[in-house]
Amino acid sequence: MSPASMLQEPDKGDAQTTGSDDLAARFARDGFVGPISLGLPRSLLDRVATRLDAMLTHHQVHPLYGRFSVRDWHLLDDELLSILTHPHIVDSLKPLLGPDLLLWRSKVFVKRPGESALGWHQEWGAFNGEEIGNDRPGLEPSTEARASIAPWNLTVWVSFDDIDASMGPIHFAAGSQVRRFPIEMQPIADSEFWHDPFLDTASARDIVERARANAIVLDIRTDHIFREADAYTLTIDEAKARLLAGLSGQVGAVTLDFEAARFPIIEMPMSAGSCVIFSERTMHGSGPNASPRRRLAVNARYTRADTLVYPMRLRGETIDGSNLDIRAHRCVLAAGRSLHPDNLLLPPRD
Ligand SMILES: O=C(O)CCC(=O)C(=O)O
Ligand SMILES: [Fe+2]
Numbered sequence: 001m002s003p004a005s006m007l008q009e010p011d012k013g014d015a016q017t018t019g020s021d022d023l024a025a026r027f028a029r030d031g032f033v034g035p036i037s038l039g040l041p042r043s044l045l046d047r048v049a050t051r052l053d054a055m056l057t058h059h060q061v062h063p064l065y066g067r068f069s070v071r072d073w074h075l076l077d078d079e080l081l082s083i084l085t086h087p088h089i090v091d092s093l094k095p096l097l098g099p100d101l102l103l104w105r106s107k108v109f110v111k112r113p114g115e116s117a118l119g120w121h122q123e124w125g126a127f128n129g130e131e132i133g134n135d136r137p138g139l140e141p142s143t144e145a146r147a148s149i150a151p152w153n154l155t156v157w158v159s160f161d162d163i164d165a166s167m168g169p170i171h172f173a174a175g176s177q178v179r180r181f182p183i184e185m186q187p188i189a190d191s192e193f194w195h196d197p198f199l200d201t202a203s204a205r206d207i208v209e210r211a212r213a214n215a216i217v218l219d220i221r222t223d224h225i226f227r228e229a230d231a232y233t234l235t236i237d238e239a240k241a242r243l244l245a246g247l248s249g250q251v252g253a254v255t256l257d258f259e260a261a262r263f264p265i266i267e268m269p270m271s272a273g274s275c276v277i278f279s280e281r282t283m284h285g286s287g288p289n290a291s292p293r294r295r296l297a298v299n300a301r302y303t304r305a306d307t308l309v310y311p312m313r314l315r316g317e318t319i320d321g322s323n324l325d326i327r328a329h330r331c332v333l334a335a336g337r338s339l340h341p342d343n344l345l346l347p348p349r350d
Contacts, residue, residue: 020095031175033092035274036089036274036276038083039088045272047079051080053294059209070107071106080106096154097150102305102333104331105127111294112199114289118193125137126141131253132251141307151279153303155302159270159271161272161297162272172284181258182256185251193218193253203236226239309329314342
């Protein structure tokens with residue numbers, strides 16, 4: 001942490017007790033607001049967390065995407081959907097993003113004990129997958145949204161565990177949302193997003209199975225690396241070397257010119273069932289998990305309902321910037337009206 005680091009006192013109030021003018025003013029200044037307590041029963045959080053943990057542990061094939069993926073489990077898990085569209089979240093988003101809202105993406109972020117930091121980064125563009133060298137926009141904002149200085153996409157990050165300062169809480173550089181910092185593509189093992197792929201692989205078999213399931217390096221396809229039938233005869237060191245060699249052409253983003261010490265750095269420990277709302281243009285990341293406990297969170301990306309989600313679909317292209325086949329993807333109308341005729345929506349739940 002930089003000398004400018006400080007710990008933010010969790011909000012004493014929640015979205016209901018915080019005036020929306022105050023929320024909007026803090027958001028405009030800092031680029032984030034939180035933590036906001038959602039007041040959810042622990043039993044609900046634990047049920048969802050248990051299902052997500054099992055999905056992660058068993059590298060479950062995502063029924064919508066045909067392979068392992070940490071994305072969009074809210075489309076299959078109604079309890080997760082109910083959390084990510086909780087009235088406190090939606091009511092807090094409206095003054096920032098407008099009355100018509102689509103939840104279009106979610107992503108599970110687990111930090112197991114010993115897992116490393118996530119480097120400082122911004123998601124500045126249209127979710128093209130530029131951080132792994134792709135350029136396939138996930139969003140096409142309306143002309144009106146583009147002309148406005150207001151954001152057209154925001155992220156809500158919800159904790160499912162009590163996250164203390166030792167567990168790699170999410171952190172923000174307050175006020176950094178006004179400037180886009182350049183990125184440079186480097187070998188993926190040097191990028192902001194790199195995590196030790198061998199942290200919880202105990203054998204060559206683990207490595208081969210996870211690589212074949214595309215469950216060893218987030219968003220990166222590795223199913224081609226161990227095609228040979230004799231892959232299971234490799235030693236663990238041979239399997240590690242083979243995986244790293246197979247990734248040698250893969251690039252990842254490194255943030256340039258960003259000096260954390262020039263900003264107030266806000267670390268955000270929070271209790272399970274709290275969230276932070278932030279503009280992905282605000283520089284953010286998280287420290288390592290130095291505790292023996294799991295740190296589980298899910299983020300939800302919300303956009304204005306006049307945004308076209310996955311514009312590439314209209315050209316018959318279905319692989320998104322994270323290398324996922326999004327033919328079965330749907331948006332969730334979380335508030336107001338659907339304003340773009342080409343968006344595909346999840347039918348309303350009872
Ligand atoms: O969970 C984290 O550590 C970071 C999450 C993040 O980068 C995001 O939600 O965009
Ligand atoms: Fe991020």
